[in-house]
Amino acid sequence: MCLAIPGQIQRIEEDELRTGTVSFAGVTKEVCLALVPEASVGDYVIVHVGFAISKVDEQAAQKSLSLIEQLSSCQTDESPSS
Numbered sequence: 375m376c377l378a379i380p381g382q383i384q385r386i387e388e389d390e391l392r393t394g395t396v397s398f399a400g401v402t403k404e405v406c407l408a409l410v411p412e413a414s415v416g417d418y419v420i421v422h423v424g425f426a427i428s429k430v431d432e433q434a435a436q437k438s439l440s441l442i443e444q445l446s447s448c449q450t451d452e453s454p455s456s
Contacts, residue, residue, distance in 0.1 A: 376422065377422075377442075378420045378422040378427060379421055379422075379439075379442070380419070380420055380430055380434070380438050380439060381396035381405070381418065381421055382396065382397050382416065382418050382435070383413060383414065383415050383416065383418075383426075384415065386407060386415055391406050391408055392407045392411070393406055393407060394407045394413075396419065396421060399439055403421075404424075405419070405424055405425065405426050406424060406426065408425075409426060409427055409428075413426060417429055418430045418431065418432055
């Protein structure tokens with residue numbers, strides 16, 4: 375399964391590919407911003423495999439990040455039966 379994760383743009387390089395630094399709850403990654411030319415520093419974008427694919431408002435981004443955090447903290451002690 376593939377996930378697209380929201381992150382906040384910290385810096386933009388107006389280079390050939392229009393790349394930028396995006397923060398995902400404190401973890402920063404270099405992302406291609408070419409598909410969202412309207413995005414600017416401070417905006418939230420949805421990122422999939424290194425490409426920002428759309429802008430999203432801060433409230434929706436925070437809600438998604440909260441849900442992802444809840445999912446990652448859910449662990450079961452059950453193991454599959456043999």
